[in-house]
Amino acid sequence: MANTILVGIDASTESAAAADWALAEAKSLKWSVVFVHAVSPVDVADPEVEARYFRAAFSEAERTFGPLLEDAESRGVPAESRVVAGRAKDVLIRLSSRAGLVVVGRRHRTGYASRFGSVSAALAAHSSCWTAVIPERWKRDQPALDGVRAPGTARFFGHVIVGAEEGPEAANLLAVAAELAQRHGAPLTAVTVSPDGAARDGTAWLPELLHRINEKHPNSSAQALP
Secondary structure, eight states, X not given: OTTEXXXXXXXXXXXXXXXXXXXXXXXXXXXXXXXXXXXXXXXOSOHHHHHHHHHHHHHHHHHHHHHHXXXXXXXXXXXXEEEEESOHHHHHHHHGGGOSEEEEEOOSSSSSXXXXXXXXXXXXXXXXXXXXXXXXXXXXXXXXXXXXXXXXXXXXXXXXXXXXXXXXXXXXXXXHHHXXXXXXXXXXXXXXXXXXXXXXXXXXXXXXXXXXXXXXXXXXXXXXXX
């Protein structure tokens, strides 16, 4: 299931935005999508009350999946849905071992993350695959400040910007960003920051690494922040 995008879903508008982004990315990658709704346990000692709770939660999740599966079908993206008992971060971290990318949205209160420090942070730290956190202000077809739309796409605007620091993971991180930029026809900018917080060009290591990235992904036009 490596060529699968796992999407955390609840009834929020933020998770709907995450699903929309994930479907667009899945179409670009020619991957499939699995929508997952996690039903948290209820601390009730009465088995009958607990059973009613789970039946209602599973029924609500199925209603949420309906429009998402219809959207996936209209885009030609293979998709399925799953309702899993358990806490959201535990469920998604466990299932991430069978996915190539996990996507969640941000929320102010409950659900898929009140701030970057709940479910999204747990996924970033412990997921077995890459994690995408869709910001709460992201909207379909909303352009970047410079209004640049990547050619050949319906919803990808502006630059791919990657923060990197010198170390063994930098090459892998930049390669993934370059593949994303090339696939969407978008420019790539790499940024590194000095200990005092000032942006810098990474001295010798970053331009040299970007040169190798550009040789492998010539259409990404990778450059360091001036």
